[in-house]
Amino acid sequence: MHRSAPRIARVLACAAVPVLLVAGCSSGSDSAKKPDGAGSGKTSASAAPAAAKFAKLPDACKSVTQATVGRLVPKVKSAAGTAAKSPVQDQRGGCSWNGLDGYQFRWLDVALQRFDSAGGVGSGEEQAKKRFTEQVAAAAQVKGATSVKADGVGDEATLVSALVEKDKLNYQDETVVARTGNVIVILSHNGAGFEGAKTPAADQLQKDALAAAKEAVASVTAANAAANT
Template sequence: MHRSAPRLTRILACAAVPVMLVATGCSSDDAPEASASPSAPAAGGASAAPASSAPPAPSVTPAKYAKLPDACKAVTAKTVEDLVPEVKKKAGTPGKSSDLNARGNCSWNGLEDNGVKGSDYRWLDVSFLRFDSDQTLGGGEKRAQDKYVAKVAEVKATEGAIDLRTSSAPGVGNEARAISYSLKKTGETFRYGVIVARAENVVVTVSYNGTGYAGAKAPAAGELMEGTVKAVKDAIAAVTAANK
């Protein structure tokens, strides 16, 4: 079979060029043409669908109370006088706190000497814990509820407590628990009345205790609890007043 002149000329020309060029420009007419490779997407072309973002965390309700009262002024002077006769320091003794807007406490004590009838000793203590709302930790009220439950359990677990009794304390804050018990200390029986209460995002704990020396009787549990109720109502009212 004879090839045409143009075709023969082309074959001779390709024989004279380097091998690398033969592969590109001098392929035989009989060889199939290479198919075009698929092109990559243009830089400005459609992009893949964006990954779905996580839904935003639900916001927490702001805490109701932003401040705490001065713990040593939270119980009125009249209440202190009634509960702690012959009080040593009427202004109270404040506890240490690194943040008085989050926690605070104050205490009063006194010994009333009744001569041959003996002496009566009383101690009153009030403490506050305030919880802010936090996106990570939760709402202030819920955090206070958790602390309230834990505090009640802590008081009920007082080491050495005897004759322990608990009851609700209606009319005190949003919720409150009254706990009474006795402790033997320095050869005497000390009686305790404790109320743990929650007012919104604040937990209030009031402890009132006493004993009798030199023949005087220890105070009755009911008497102590009446005084505790009076003091805790003062303290909760002080929280409300501090946030007006």
């Protein structure tokens, strides 16, 4: 145990750094350079697309309940979560949680992205549909990954499951990519057993990830309903 403690500490240190919409960076778009849906500003009023359904994002660290965090991440390091830094918080947001219960490690991450409607770019929903397809494809690139449609999670959703080896440890990784209107929600939940402990069962992680993804999607609707009251 004493010899392996530094290795566990390194894994936890790396896991504590949230990544904001990782898959979104793989699309090759210039969305990181300018707000999504900024457009060229040269379109006519007649060509203007329909207004986006959602005008704001919820606080990613509050997109799932504390009860859910406690259930999915036993002995969570920070129940409040670690927010991802974003220069455009009305368009991108993220939060992550991690915890080590004995030799069982768990990670939970929520990433949100919202698209505005703009002439020359398309409606927010059209852009979100395109990004949804890109995100599913990016998540499914992991070796051995399998994907299935997830009913009842937003307007459309896909669950991608994979057993990933990293630092000589096996991580069971479950990623739910969902779209609700003009917003993309990506929820990742994974776990590993340290020091020879058993890798968590995929079916339980999948069940938990889907339930948490439903909460995150619902939080988008709730945040916008509150803004309109």
